[in-house]
Amino acid sequence: MTKDQQAPKRFLAIVEEIRSIIEEEQIKIGEKLPSERSLSERLEVGRPTIREALRSMELLGLIETRRGEGTFLADFKRHQLVEVLSTFILQRQQSVDDVRKTRRMHERAAISEICRNEAAAKLPVWESLYAQVLHEGAVWREDVMREMLVASENRLSLKIWFLVKQYDQIHYDALSTEEEAEPLAQLLINLGLQNEQQALTHYEKWVDIIERESRE
Template sequence: MITADGLKSGDKIPSERELTERLNVGRSSVREALRALELLGLIETRRGEGTFIRDFKGNQLVQLLSTFVLQDDKAKRDVRETKYFLEMDCLRIILQKGANQSLGILAALADEKKVNDDEFFRNVVLLADNHLFLRIWVILKDYYNSQDFERFSAKPEEYALLVKELESGDEASVLGQYRKMRNLSVNGRQEPASF
């Protein structure tokens, strides 16, 4: 309904009575749903004015996600693994779609002295042109960055090698370079740090 009506943060949502009619549900169900949305910080009720959509940023989405999904340490560790698998799938999609013709922005990012990993892989996900993957990746990245995980940083030449492998079109070489950058074993798990 928010999308259909073109509502954005700060806009007033319909009254309980109107929502009951539009959604064809009981008023108590609407009231309960509104209460849940308010507890989640997605809407706010102003006495005498109505209910409004709140300005919720990615940071709050991360908090919402962690409240419901990431409640144990194993799930938190799985965030990194899931993010990495998603990035590998995006690399595969680029190869399958022949999007390796549009690698200029990745090459430019790889040429920088200090490559921003998040920016580089955001562009990888954008090149894959899968909006659901992009949304999931952004949430995973935000959560990953909000935790005390060790910050990942590959050498600029490793990003350049990944771009070169993408240009070659060889999936095994692309994924091999990605695993090397991320210090992953063949099964995708992170190898223990070597001393």
């Protein structure tokens, strides 16, 4: 296994180690966590890695950061969604696969919803994104995914997608590549034509490329 392939597991391990520190030191809701510097020294990893792990925990509502004060343990038990996600995301390496499957599930559901809703399929955003791919050769990957989730008009699905995307560590925050152009263009075309099966087929081809890049 390469160093890059080990990265997701190491990331999840760091999050779990931070949770262990919280339990061992019996840090209560509202109390302050050790500083980034302290965590970095104790876990023997760089501060940017600690910062990213804390940011991810904050997205799940497990902790909260107060500017100029530090990081504090949040009352995450109030949020059922947080409990469900933290159970699956923060426990084992197997959860990486669960996260990826969950992300894809929400993306496919959004595509199906758009293709079954004429108003959503006729939104000008699909032509606009297609034009970017055709004339500029690239588009921001996350723009496409986010627009699809928004167009599906499922706010809960959108929220879950943002959370699982963070833990999946897929490279959505980048411009599409030349290899992606064909399946991505066909996905956008078939969204507008309400061709659900074709749209899903090209979506799978497109995301396979992105996931392969994320593993390399």
